[in-house]
Amino acid sequence: xxxxxxxxxxxxxxxxxxxxxxxxxxxxxxxxxxxxxxxxxxxxxxxxxxxxxxxxxxxxxxxxxxxxxxxxxxxxxxxxxxxxxxxxxxxxxxxxxxxxxxxxxxxxxxxxxxxxxxxxxxxxxxxxxxxxxxxxxxxxxxxxxxxxxxxxxxxxxxxxxxxxxxxxxxxxxxxxxxxxxxxxxxxxxxxxxxxxxxxxxxxxxxxxxxxxxxxxxxxxxxxxxxxxxxxxxxxxxxxxxxxxxxxxxxxxxxxxxxxxxxxxxxxxxxxxxxxxxxxxxxxxxxxxxxxxxxxxxxxxxxxxxxxxxxxxxxx
Numbered sequence: 001x002x003x004x005x006x007x008x009x010x011x012x013x014x015x016x017x018x019x020x021x022x023x024x025x026x027x028x029x030x031x032x033x034x035x036x037x038x039x040x041x042x043x044x045x046x047x048x049x050x051x052x053x054x055x056x057x058x059x060x061x062x063x064x065x066x067x068x069x070x071x072x073x074x075x076x077x078x079x080x081x082x083x084x085x086x087x088x089x090x091x092x093x094x095x096x097x098x099x100x101x102x103x104x105x106x107x108x109x110x111x112x113x114x115x116x117x118x119x120x121x122x123x124x125x126x127x128x129x130x131x132x133x134x135x136x137x138x139x140x141x142x143x144x145x146x147x148x149x150x151x152x153x154x155x156x157x158x159x160x161x162x163x164x165x166x167x168x169x170x171x172x173x174x175x176x177x178x179x180x181x182x183x184x185x186x187x188x189x190x191x192x193x194x195x196x197x198x199x200x201x202x203x204x205x206x207x208x209x210x211x212x213x214x215x216x217x218x219x220x221x222x223x224x225x226x227x228x229x230x231x232x233x234x235x236x237x238x239x240x241x242x243x244x245x246x247x248x249x250x251x252x253x254x255x256x257x258x259x260x261x262x263x264x265x266x267x268x269x270x271x272x273x274x275x276x277x278x279x280x281x282x283x284x285x286x287x288x289x290x291x292x293x294x295x296x297x298x299x300x301x302x303x304x305x306x307x308x309x310x311x312x313x314x315x
Contacts, residue, residue, distance in 0.1 A: 003046055004103050007037045007096075010045045016096040017064035019057050021048055022072075022122070022140070022147045026087025029053070032140040033149055037096065040065045053089060061093050070094040070125045092122050092147060102127040106151050113153040113215070120147040138311050153220045154179050155247065155307050160205060160236050161227030162190045165252065168296035169224070171197045176304050178222070183210050188228065205232055207239040219310075222248040222303055224283065234261055241265075241275045248306045250283035250299065258282060280306075 007018065021034040029049030036054070037045040038061030048054055053075055060071055071093045102118060106129050109116045115132040123145035132150065140149045155178050159166045162184040170180050174197040182201045184191060195201055202213045205227065211217060223246055225236050233251060240249055251258065258281040265271040284298030285305075 003035055004107050007035065007045060008100065008103060008107070010037060011096055011100075015040055015065050015067075017061040017093050018096045018099060019048055019061050019091055019093045020120070020147070021089055022092050022120075023090040023142050024087055028087040028089050030089075032142075036061075038062060038065055038093075048091065049089070057091060057093070064093045064095060067095075070098075070122070072122050090142075092120060094120075094125065094127070098125065099127040102129055105129040106149075109151050110154065113156075113220075114151075115153070116151045118149040118151055120149070121145060122147060153218075155220050155222060156181060156199075156214075157222040157224060157303065158183055158210065158214075158217075160184070160223065160225045161232075162186075162195070163226060163228055164292040165226050165295050165299070168292045169226075169299055170195070172296055172300040173303060174198075176300060178303070178307075181210075181214055184227075190228075205236055207236065207243075217243060217246060219245055219247055221246050222250075222306070224248075224250045224252075224299065224303075226252040226283075230257065234264060237261060237279075238265070238268075238270055241270075241272070241279065244275060244278065247310050248303060249279050250302070251279060251281040252283045252295075252299075253281065255282060 017038040019036045019038055021030050021032055024031055034048050035046055036048045038058055040062055042058060042062055044058055048057055056075065060073060064071060073093065074088060074090045076088045106116065106118045109129065115135045117130050117132050118127065119130055120127045137150050138152055140147065157173050157178045158181045159170060160183045162182050166182065170182065174180050179199045180197060182195055182198045183205060184203065185205050186203050191201060200214055202210050204210055223240050225233050227233050237251055262271065262276065280302060284295060285302050287294065287298045289295045289298045
């Protein structure tokens with residue numbers, strides 16, 4: 001939906017065509033839902049895969065931007081365009097002027113973390129937003145002449161602790177499509193200004209207080225524990241381990257730290273094997289990371305991998 005927001009901003013009243021990938025088969029550079037904005041002069045915003053497929057779609061898109069009727073086009077990437085991907089792509093090209101209202105409605109729904117379906121009738125040339133038929137569905141699909149795009153709450157990541165790693169990690173996750181929330185009691189004064197990549201900053205480490213500010217946590221939420229203090233980490237972990245609805249729970253630290261936390265949970269009678277198995281600790285994929293920037297890359301890669309696996313699991 002970030003692209004939709006940018007598309008609406010980029011168009012700024014200029015005649016344009018919105019090209020959307022509605023279906024693919026075999027190997028293709030982009031998948032259903034990918035979008036590109038095409039202006040009359042041939043300039044574009046976004047991409048549907050580059051190469052000859054994008055050149056051909058841009059050619060047709062310029063005609064639609066200039067006033068031609070919406071088009072539904074299908075290209076075999078090898079046979080038609082001599083591309084080596086080997087698959088085929090079906091796209092729907094429509095004047096942006098006719099779908100801006102529905103796109104704005106979809107963007108508003110997304111920002112409110114609500115579920116809905118954006119339905120494009122490719123025969124009638126209309127686009128409307130309707131209540132989600134199946135809130136668990138995340139994959140766009142063609143049903144007859146209708147292209148259904150599920151609008152679902154984006155993945156949100158709660159970063160507990162605003163230290164060096166968080167400062168490096170937050171911008172990466174934001175650029176990867178996560179909505180980032182920073183949670184820190186700020187006793188050290190670490191948050192000394194606006195955190196421009198964060199959707200929200202909550203001045204607390206208490207999970208209940210955080211939920212009071214950002215709303216209930218659910219299956220689209222990721223939680224990363226990386227505070228300045230092991231005792232704080234332990235307290236947050238004890239609050240979040242039972243929250244099995246979370247898409248992801250990660251704890252920064254060495255194997256030794258993780259082992260000590262496990263022993264403390266056992267001694268307190270709080271250890272549940274099924275909950276512990278869901279914990280990512282030490283956090284991140286193993287790339288031998290040492291600096292905050294390297295650790296941030298390893299953690300971001302792990303979160304993106306979990307996000308994509310989770311999405312495929314809901315399709």
